[in-house]
Amino acid sequence: xxFFLKLTYMxxxxxxxxxxxxxxxxxxxxxxxxxxxxxxxxxxEERLGGYGQVDLSVPGxxxxxxxxxxxxxxxxxxxxYRDLGILRRLRATPLGSSPVLWSQVxxxxxxxxxGIILLFIAGLAIFDLRIPNGNLAIVPAALLSAFSFxxxxxxxxxxxPSARTAQAVGMAIFYPMLFLSGxxxxxxxxxxxxxxxxxxxxxxxxxxxxxxxxxxxxWNLTSVVVIAIMLxxxxxxSRFTFRWE
Amino acid sequence: xTQVIEVRNLHKTYGGVTAVDNVSFTVEEGEIFSIIxxxxxxxxxxxxxxxxxxxxxxxSVSVLGLDPQTEARKLGNRIGTQLQEAALPERMKVWEALxxxxxxxxxxxxxxxxxxxxxxxxxxxxxxxxxSGGQKQRLFISxxxxxxxxxxxxxxLTTGLDPQARRxxxxxxxxxxxxxxxxxxxxxxxxxxxxxxxRVAVIDHGRVIALDTPDNLxxxxxxxxxxxxxxxxxxxxxxxxxxxxxxxxNQYGQQITVSGNGPLLxxxxxxxxxxxxxxxxxxxxxxxxxxxxxxxxxxxxxx
Numbered sequence: 001x002x003f004f005l006k007l008t009y010m011x012x013x014x015x016x017x018x019x020x021x022x023x024x025x026x027x028x029x030x031x032x033x034x035x036x037x038x039x040x041x042x043x044x045e046e047r048l049g050g051y052g053q054v055d056l057s058v059p060g061x062x063x064x065x066x067x068x069x070x071x072x073x074x075x076x077x078x079x080x081y082r083d084l085g086i087l088r089r090l091r092a093t094p095l096g097s098s099p100v101l102w103s104q105v106x107x108x109x110x111x112x113x114x115g116i117i118l119l120f121i122a123g124l125a126i127f128d129l130r131i132p133n134g135n136l137a138i139v140p141a142a143l144l145s146a147f148s149f150x151x152x153x154x155x156x157x158x159x160x161p162s163a164r165t166a167q168a169v170g171m172a173i174f175y176p177m178l179f180l181s182g183x184x185x186x187x188x189x190x191x192x193x194x195x196x197x198x199x200x201x202x203x204x205x206x207x208x209x210x211x212x213x214x215x216x217x218x219w220n221l222t223s224v225v226v227i228a229i230m231l232x233x234x235x236x237x238s239r240f241t242f243r244w245e
Numbered sequence: 246x247t248q249v250i251e252v253r254n255l256h257k258t259y260g261g262v263t264a265v266d267n268v269s270f271t272v273e274e275g276e277i278f279s280i281i282x283x284x285x286x287x288x289x290x291x292x293x294x295x296x297x298x299x300x301x302x303x304x305s306v307s308v309l310g311l312d313p314q315t316e317a318r319k320l321g322n323r324i325g326t327q328l329q330e331a332a333l334p335e336r337m338k339v340w341e342a343l344x345x346x347x348x349x350x351x352x353x354x355x356x357x358x359x360x361x362x363x364x365x366x367x368x369x370x371x372x373x374x375x376x377s378g379g380q381k382q383r384l385f386i387s388x389x390x391x392x393x394x395x396x397x398x399x400x401x402l403t404t405g406l407d408p409q410a411r412r413x414x415x416x417x418x419x420x421x422x423x424x425x426x427x428x429x430x431x432x433x434x435x436x437x438x439x440x441x442x443x444r445v446a447v448i449d450h451g452r453v454i455a456l457d458t459p460d461n462l463x464x465x466x467x468x469x470x471x472x473x474x475x476x477x478x479x480x481x482x483x484x485x486x487x488x489x490x491x492x493x494x495n496q497y498g499q500q501i502t503v504s505g506n507g508p509l510l511x512x513x514x515x516x517x518x519x520x521x522x523x524x525x526x527x528x529x530x531x532x533x534x535x536x537x538x539x540x541x542x543x544x545x546x547x548x
Contacts, residue, residue: 003348010337010345017336081334089331089388093349094321114523245330 004099004106011107015073024075025113029064033057034185042127049215053125056186058119059210062142062182065115066205067195070110070149071156071174072167078157079166087244099245105150112146133217141213145206148227151234152202157165158241174203182207204232246273247429249396250295255304257290257451265301266292266451272396277418277428279442281435281442281534283542287451288431289329292398295429296326297410309395323349325389327382327429329400335374339365339384342373343391350392359387363417379410386417396427403437415440435534445534459534466540472503472513474524488516 015021019128033054042052081087123129153170160166178184180194181203187195198204205223212220250272257265272278280288289414293299294306297313297320306313311320316351343356360366363383368376376384382402389397399418403411411434418441422428432438438445439459447455447462455462469492476482482496482503490507500525503513510529517524 006345006348010341013341014334014336084334085328085331086334088328091298092321092326092328092331093346094318094351095349096318210325 003095007099007103008106008110011103012110015077015107015111016226021073021076024110025065025068025111026118028068029061029115030118032064033061033119034126036185037123037127042129044130051130051132051215053126053132054123056215057131058123058129058202058213059138059214060181060183060186060207061119062116062138062176062210063145063181063203063206065112065119066142066145066149066206067174067178067181067183069112070146070151070153071170073111074104074108074153074164075156075160075170076163078154079160080163082157082243082245083163085245091244101154101242103146104148107148109143109146112142116142132215135214137213137217137219138210141209141219144224144231145209145227148202148231148234149206151231151238155234156237158238158243177201177203180204202226203212219229246274248272249274249309250278250429251305251307252291252295253305255291255294255306256302257294258302259366263451265294268304268448268451268453270446270456272427272429274395274427275422275425276443277422277430277441279430279432279438279445279447280448281432281438281445281538283322283349284433284450286448286542288448289485290451291448292328292400292429292431294322296398297321318475322392323395325392325394325397327385327389327397327399327402331385333373334371337373338370339373339376340369342384343387347391352393353391354393356387356391359390363387365415375408378405379407379413382406382410383417384416386421390421394426396429397421398429398431400431401433402430403432403434411437435538439534447538447541454541455537460539463532463534466532466537468536469504469506470509470532471530472505472510472527473530474501474513474517474527475499476501476517476522476524480520480522484520485513485516488512 036057037054040053041184042054043050044050048056087100091097139174156166156170160169179188179199181187181201182198183203187198187204190198205226209220209223209227248271252271253269255265255268256479268287268291280291282288290299294301295308295313297317300314308320309323313320339360340356343359347353347356360369363386365380365383365387368380373381373384386402389399402418403414406414417436418428418430430437430441442459444456444458445462446453457465476499478499482494482501485494485503489512490509491503491505491512493504495502503509
């Protein structure tokens, strides 16, 4: 167990030494929150059910953190480790393959949690964030969403020929999804047909799952199923596509 | 002597291309065993089969009495490896790498003395990406020795190093052997093999085409010795033709090359002394492992 903790802790230290990755997974969602918060404010509004704009955006920002880490951090990190021969060196130890992969998952779960906690700290400190119902259920929901997006990240890392393409393709898939899903801006301002397309995106379901738990304390089962299917597909596909070198 | 590695009829193909073809050899405890061959000859595949990274298509491999495929973890605890094209994360510090890798083994030696011994003590807080080529290689050797292994596998350890760093690395490899460890050394530098190896296997197109001590390989080549020197103007090289052992004499102006067998240098020197000639820049050229290698593998350039 000691080696697993060391490996995970080391991975976290390495993530924290990577300024670009750090910016996208930790700072960017907070920046978006602060930016929109200053534009729209967080006054309680009748039409928003007594909440402010920032209060309602938190579930989306959680989706943003989960998606950024799953689709940008993980594929880039793993493909880079493979390209440089870092995975190859690790395999030449008695460690075996699963601790290497699980330590990556564990470290990225911590990063996701850190990203979400930073959102709450910024929200509470700057915008007097109101925390509605069902607030603790977002923890298992965020974990499920994270695992599901991490699995997609493992698929991307395995399928893409290099770290550069993994990063480019990750961005090409993630950024349109980010803006359509309601993770960065509310879906209700979008035209109907865009909302319909958005309904097909996995990240939208993460945002819906979070919103329902956040505001009503209820689990949206459709979204849970969509996210779970993506998790299972991701695990199965990455099982066959992951490459160590 | 105890055999620590036994390879029998090893075969490995990748998508129809034969990488290793019926390779057999044994390695004795405490020796430096070298594997040389042109690029793409199958050297790395052989090593990877020995340490359990590749599954052979057929044939048997036994390392320290263990099967690298089914007893990988047990074997991994008793061998050390430095692999070609393997690396550490750029931002990992030297001490962190040693501390982390030490935790992967059932038993490990303290890493601080290793750092000292391999001249990395000052670099303990440096990130891997900031190390020079030689420092990286020394770190890889340190990592390979963390578990006090019985066999150390070194794959193209000195590729990309400058001459000073290469020579320094040779001393380090000798030091590893002096600790009683067996060393398996893959290289394509002939001088490295001549300087270090007790025995050498030449691999080409996936086959072992020669296996012996470097001296025997050179002797078996039956290549003539050449003595080269310059003489004052007017000396006729033809005057040397009766010297014992000489098969050919060539003269280009003042430069003379004498080819032959036996104690050629002594005979030529004696003959020159007889003629009261003091030769300038006298040197002897003998066959070396590179000649053996070229004779065995041909001289065509490959990718």
